[in-house]
Amino acid sequence: MNVNAQIGFQENIIIDQTYGVLNIESVFSADIDGDGYKDVLSASLDDNKIAWYKNIDGSGEFGEQKIIYDKAIEANSVFAIDIDGDGDIDVLSSSRGDNTIAWYENTDGLGTFSNPKKIDENATFTWAVSATDIDGDGDIDVLSASNGVGRLVWYENDGLGGFGSKQIIEANTVNIRAIYPIDIDGDNDIDIVTAAYNDNEIAWYENLNGQGTFSTKKVVANNIARAQTVFSADLDSDGDMDILSSSWEFNGKLVWFENLDGQGSFSSYKKIASNSAIVSVSAKDIDGDGDIDVINGSQLYENTDGAANFTLKQELVTGNTTVSHYVADLNNDTYPDIIMGIEPNEILWCKNTDGKGSFETPKIITRNVNNPEKLLVADIDGDGDLDVSCLSNYNKTSWFENIDGLGSFGIQNVISTNPYDIDGGSNRVLFNVDMDGDNDIDIVTFVGYEFNTGKLVWYENTDGKGDFSVSHDIFNDIPDMININDIDGDGDLDVVCYFSYLNNELRWYENVDGKGNFGLEQVFFQENINLTNLNSCDIDNDGDLDVIVSYNRFGGFDKEVLLFQNTDSNGAFSDKQKIITNESNFSIILFNDLDNDNDLDMIFSTGSEIFWQEN
Numbered sequence: 001m002n003v004n005a006q007i008g009f010q011e012n013i014i015i016d017q018t019y020g021v022l023n024i025e026s027v028f029s030a031d032i033d034g035d036g037y038k039d040v041l042s043a044s045l046d047d048n049k050i051a052w053y054k055n056i057d058g059s060g061e062f063g064e065q066k067i068i069y070d071k072a073i074e075a076n077s078v079f080a081i082d083i084d085g086d087g088d089i090d091v092l093s094s095s096r097g098d099n100t101i102a103w104y105e106n107t108d109g110l111g112t113f114s115n116p117k118k119i120d121e122n123a124t125f126t127w128a129v130s131a132t133d134i135d136g137d138g139d140i141d142v143l144s145a146s147n148g149v150g151r152l153v154w155y156e157n158d159g160l161g162g163f164g165s166k167q168i169i170e171a172n173t174v175n176i177r178a179i180y181p182i183d184i185d186g187d188n189d190i191d192i193v194t195a196a197y198n199d200n201e202i203a204w205y206e207n208l209n210g211q212g213t214f215s216t217k218k219v220v221a222n223n224i225a226r227a228q229t230v231f232s233a234d235l236d237s238d239g240d241m242d243i244l245s246s247s248w249e250f251n252g253k254l255v256w257f258e259n260l261d262g263q264g265s266f267s268s269y270k271k272i273a274s275n276s277a278i279v280s281v282s283a284k285d286i287d288g289d290g291d292i293d294v295i296n297g298s299q300l301y302e303n304t305d306g307a308a309n310f311t312l313k314q315e316l317v318t319g320n321t322t323v324s325h326y327v328a329d330l331n332n333d334t335y336p337d338i339i340m341g342i343e344p345n346e347i348l349w350c351k352n353t354d355g356k357g358s359f360e361t362p363k364i365i366t367r368n369v370n371n372p373e374k375l376l377v378a379d380i381d382g383d384g385d386l387d388v389s390c391l392s393n394y395n396k397t398s399w400f401e402n403i404d405g406l407g408s409f410g411i412q413n414v415i416s417t418n419p420y421d422i423d424g425g426s427n428r429v430l431f432n433v434d435m436d437g438d439n440d441i442d443i444v445t446f447v448g449y450e451f452n453t454g455k456l457v458w459y460e461n462t463d464g465k466g467d468f469s470v471s472h473d474i475f476n477d478i479p480d481m482i483n484i485n486d487i488d489g490d491g492d493l494d495v496v497c498y499f500s501y502l503n504n505e506l507r508w509y510e511n512v513d514g515k516g517n518f519g520l521e522q523v524f525f526q527e528n529i530n531l532t533n534l535n536s537c538d539i540d541n542d543g544d545l546d547v548i549v550s551y552n553r554f555g556g557f558d559k560e561v562l563l564f565q566n567t568d569s570n571g572a573f574s575d576k577q578k579i580i581t582n583e584s585n586f587s588i589i590l591f592n593d594l595d596n597d598n599d600l601d602m603i604f605s606t607g608s609e610i611f612w613q614e615n
Helices: none
Strands: 026-028 040-043 049-055 062-067 075-081 092-093 100-104 115-120 126-130 141-146 152-155 168-172 175-182 191-196 201-205 218-221 227-233 242-247 251-257 270-275 282-283 294-297 297-303 310-315 322-328 337-342 346-349 372-378 387-392 396-402 409-417 430-433 442-450 452-460 468-476 481-485 494-499 505-511 517-525 530-535 546-552 559-564 579-583 589-593 601-605 610-613
Touching: 026 337, 026 346, 040 346, 049 075, 049 092, 049 481, 062 100, 075 126, 075 409, 100 126, 100 141, 141 175, 141 530, 152 452, 175 579, 191 227, 201 227, 227 282, 242 282, 251 294, 270 294, 270 297, 270 310, 282 322, 346 452, 372 430, 387 430, 396 442, 409 442, 409 468, 430 481, 442 468, 468 494, 481 530, 494 530, 517 559, 517 589, 530 589, 546 589
Parallel strands: 026 075, 026 322, 175 227
Antiparallel strands: 026 040, 040 049, 040 075, 049 062, 075 092, 092 100, 100 115, 126 141, 141 152, 152 168, 175 191, 191 201, 201 218, 227 242, 242 251, 251 270, 282 294, 294 297, 297 310, 322 337, 337 346, 372 387, 387 396, 396 409, 430 442, 442 452, 452 468, 481 494, 494 505, 505 517, 530 546, 546 559, 559 579, 589 601, 601 610
């Protein structure tokens, strides 16, 4: 008789890419839904998405991503302004994969958008769009820069969002990457400042009659290697508009040019800083002292004297490039905050806590998982059901609330993000444990900076409900494998780990006060091995925890399981004792009492077979 039992599982999605972005290119901020709070917009390249995020209450809590359009092929720029003159905020975008500039009507003033209304479908490889009243007729025109015919152009608005054909301002300059419309010469009309990547050039174009007839190019500098971005503001407090720019060379420069006469005659560049991978720059009085400071990606440079002498005050984010940022007051406290698009998939906002340029740790607006590496379940919020914690690629640690106890999960709650991806699966570290002895679930994970550099940290569940602290360090350096258990029998959790990149040492670290403060390393084994398993359990039945490891020796054929006995119950370990020698590779080892004789036996897999061995 053949009996076939089929177990059916129903898929329930906890999170997918719906709420995320793939390769963020541009961020912007405006009050999309008319509730008085500045919302956030994004354009992302790899998912072809123009989206916005509702500022729920003005305190920095943002809602789920709302997709405006997800077929803008290689979306790379987003802007928001009232295009059709009906009093609400519409959205403008460029997408270089389909050579399109389009706008989306806010149909109800609440953030419900129309399908794209095409302004130009032949804007070859557009880099940037902006919008302002170019011709002085009281409505909003559109300005763009691309690599195609007519590399710098503008489109006239009929006042209702109907646009005429492109009007060419510049047809020859190669690869204009950035545009900034502003009155450079003080004649009360809109001129245009540009940065040209291939021509290494900063230039401006004068609006000759205030109606959109522009001069030929006026070169400010042609020695800004790979000029990437441009901005204009009164940096030296003399009443006219200076120019700020950055470049994308290996030691990219952040520089400014002084408007010498208020009419657009500029000095040679004055260097603020040398950095690499500078792609986003702007200027604003961040610290409330009446002069203009500079924001370069995630770096804040203070204008120390109002005369454009700058010093680095704070770096808001370290790691991957800030590809776009925007300055806006997101929480209605009158202080300018900073929104950042972080390569490749994050949107962050930094709160200006005191109006003097003191910023909180950035908060993540996007909620998605990019290549989850580790998943665990535990009651994170103490409500009696099991939640899910996740470590995803680029070292983002987050958790998802089981909101009804039946498997309906809420949006992603981000605990931490670190932009560097650490090579090797052994460094995908995630533990749900009570590290400080307060009877709730804390999180232990690995934070990486670059290859072979990083540290093990833990995040405190501060209220038992899933609000987590900043990281607490356990130790620096990269372990191959980690085990967490009460090694010294004092009722708290210690850490055992092996380091192949650091003297090939097997160590343990004591939780010295039971509150998650750790002592120095205690080394009890040093040998060059390729560790495959690390366990701690009472293998000799004496009431304390021993350490068991399996390994394959580098450059050899030895495959062994080793026991280190805890000789004094306080973490003093014996020399190695070989339990098994010369077996196949040990992929999994578990310990349990399989024969009911009150001691722990060993279960192990060698890849093709599963064995158990009696203690």
